[in-house]
Amino acid sequence: MGRLQALRLALVLVLVFTLGLASAATAPAGSHIGYMWPVGLSSGALLITPRRWVPYVAALLPALAFATFAIAAYPVEVAAGYGLGITLEALVARHLLSARKARRQRLLDTDDFGHYLLACVLAALTGAVVFGVTAALAGFGVGWEVAIAAFTTHLASELILLGLFRRPIGPQVGYGTTERILAWTTTITVTVLAFTTTQVPSLVFLVIPPLGWVAFRAPMREAMYQLVTVAVISSTLSKEGVGPFSDPYLMRLDPEFQHLPQQAFLLACAMVTIPFAMAVAMQRRSADQAMRERARSERLVQSARGIAIIGTDDLGRINLFSPAAESILGYTPEEVYGQSTRMFHTDAELARQARILGVDPTYVSVVRAAGQLPPGTATDWQFVRKDGIARTLSTILSPITDDLGRFVGYVATGDDITDRIEAQEALEKALKTERRAVARLIEVDQVKDAFISSVSHELRTPITNIVGYLELLLDGVYGEPMPAQVDAMARIDQNSRRLLTLIDDLLTLSSLENVDQRRSTGEVDLTEVITRAMEVVRPTLLRRELAFDVELPDEPVVIVGHAGELERLVINLATNAVKFTPDGGRIVVRLLAADEHRGPVIEVQDTGIGIPAEAGAQLFTRFFRTDDAHAYAVPGSGLGLSIAKAITDKHAGEIEAQSVYGEGSVFRVTLPGTAVRRVVAS
Incomplete structure (x- = not known):
């Protein structure tokens, strides 16, 4: 886990504890669920957690949730049950949202939104069942009432907060600073006005048009931020006893149900804002893609x-x-x-x-x-x-x-x-x-x-x-x-x-x-060459479930050569490994420094489908593709390895491939030791 990723996860967990404690401690009198407990942040924390760290974070979540309820004077057995329910709910959300192999899938189309909505509903239902059973067994409120109230509040929390951890996209089109300030001012002002009066309840519907405008004009993530802002303002004011959802008639309802209308309002806002913003983002993306394709087509014809x-x-x-x-x-x-x-x-x-x-x-x-x-x-x-x-x-x-x-x-x-x-x-x-x-x-x-x-x-x-x-x-x-x-x-x-x-x-x-073409050569640091090459290759891994590691020596390894050609060599070998390695596999790009017996070695190792023995002799031939490449519909022209061979020959090196069919391959490029010098960092 990278440092930035770890800091982000830590911040989310701190927010889970802080907001959870505030929600449980300030819940309305007679409520048994912890009003607006931030369960969506718990699910988001697991969603951004790397797979190997999930068990540790999942073990920490019930402790955090238990602490928030216990400090708020909930019975110990109830706090423990609620902590378990919140953790199970978060695990269900992560599992469903990671089922399509893209861990943080973008909201690109209606299928993505349907999958997102289903995950939120099933996760909230899981938490509601555990909350209801816990309340019934502990005699802490009425079990079915607790379950209904928990389902509604948790669903609102999942829909609104979990969306912040997804990857909604959409190019910003003509949305400037002035419009952003006006949009935020309008949304906050209208929300505050609508939730500070009970004389005109219908004013609450005026909150939806500003959200719709932001969903239409702004990037999708900003629409999600405004939705969260509306949720925070409306929940805070409603909890303080003001606004259209604090009407005396509603206050005569069972404590578990007093704030369900306000939660239903937030669900309505989410179901308007998120699909609308997603649809607008889809249209913007399509238009942007069309313009780029048009420009690319024109450049192709021109070239x-x-x-x-x-x-x-x-x-x-x-x-x-x-x-x-x-x-x-x-x-x-x-x-x-x-x-x-x-x-x-x-x-x-x-x-x-x-x-x-x-x-x-x-x-x-x-x-x-x-x-x-x-x-x-x-x-x-x-x-x-x-x-x-x-x-x-x-x-x-x-x-x-x-x-x-x-x-x-x-x-x-x-x-x-x-x-x-x-x-x-x-x-x-x-x-x-x-x-x-x-x-x-x-x-x-x-x-x-x-x-x-x-x-x-x-x-x-x-x-x-x-x-x-x-x-x-x-x-x-x-x-x-x-x-x-x-x-x-x-x-x-x-x-x-x-x-x-x-x-x-x-x-x-x-x-x-072309033997007549002049080439400009000079001293090249192979560690920098591989680093630049990996920056080109890594975007191809965004939608793949591959472990990709780079192993470089601590000291620079300098040879005399052509930097651009060597970078292309590494890119071709790494890209070839990505193409022929199924999801779940591992790719390692390593650089071995020169020693007294040989020059530096560049290795690209994968756990892919491997190379049939009969194909080894033609592997570096132009336009050659194995039968497996056709069978698995792997894209390519059959030129990548021949280019790698040509670059290696230009540098007086040797390239070889070792493979166990069905288990993986290793491509090894050995450069001449006479053209190498080691540079000791000062």
Whole structure:
């Protein structure tokens, strides 16, 4: 447990004792439950406690609760029973809220809220049963009345206080300091006014609009804070005998039930504020994600310098013209928007394509036939530039459909292969004495073909989805965010990330294999390299149940190398371990300092699914993925380990993998000892 986490837990436990004692000691006369005992804080304390420390905190809670009731002069057996009930209630809440493998799950959607509400209800019910049984056995009040009163107050406490320990999110949109001050002032003022008069009971309903406004405008956590503030003010004033819930008629009720209307009011506030704030946060998140995806899609199109991308609507009119298309064809986007792609092809080219496809030599027939080819099929088309020069592009034409399957246009991705075709024609005329040069060019060409084929296969579907769904958003097909829109944006995100990762890996591998590229090297501290790499990897662990440890020597370990490449090496090995280690496993990244027999060693050890023996020989081969990677649907392009191998080779090191299939793996990188020096800290 970290120091900050321990301090936070200690503060919560102090609040549990302090507020619990105040609640028990100042309970209304005749009450047997401890008015508004902060049971929600007890549940929250267990929720933020690391798993291995839960038994210790769970053992401390009944002692704290017992002390609060005992000091308040409750019978010893009642104090003990109530302490047990509060602890059981907290354990039930923690168990239910941790059942989805994300210990402090965020309130992202209605399913999360339903799960949260169910956990609060069942936890409060558990506490109420124990309180009722304890009261009945000890003759301390009427058992069923104590149970009802405890259930109502505990449910209000769980709903309001436990929400502070969750992870509600929602970007702040236009909510400035002035509005925040006004919102807090209004909420506090209205609450105080509503609970200082019994002449106009209906004023209490004026508390809900300010809470609703904050839920609508402010970040969700601030709405939770205001809800807690309303609960504290209303409970304090009601306990002091003022406000609409201290009416003489209510005071004639059984002591256990006198303040139930006020608790019901707090439940109503919680059931209005929390779902409303969550719904607004969902909409803000969706809108923010849409904007980010739109910007990312635009950057992707802008960065695709080697591939021309042309999009059309359902009538074939151009509505997307990438910078690469502008560079290859010589037109500006303004010159082609709204025009038909027919402008790029001659009658002779349409006739040639018609013969290949076996259709009538009309533009519509040829385009329809090309769009019906198997996905990913590339055909060579001649495009006429603005200056009249013909260029040959290897083109993939893909139809775009919306989520209802309706055709909305085409997207064409084209690679300018004119120079390649001319080079091939020249090579065919070369003399036999140039076989070595020709063989080299063919080898280069084959590598290029493999690169283009792989990238085109991975690029086609993401680009189609990105452009298709982006057009739907821009054309206003969707209104306010709905499930279909969320699904569309999720697809955009998934495909964009997949594409960007693949392109980045390919470019990195290409850079490492380029013998002519100059590299800047210098003294690098491997402890700092691993520390920076872990900062990149740790966000991928937020929704995983993995133990992740880093073991570094006390002294710096300095080698001569390239800091960025070494950081990428560690990131790739650690990310690979995360991907292939199921939840509940453990990953250790360690650095072993150099000794007299070897240089420094970087190790990444996991308890994952392991590597089959037959796959060991191909493990560091480009694009190689084991059968288990496909079977477990582990994402990736098969380039991570090949990049790690290339970086190791660049540093004259050795990389090896040891694995026991089904039990885990160890990847070990040994760097040369001659390039290492130990630095003693001053």
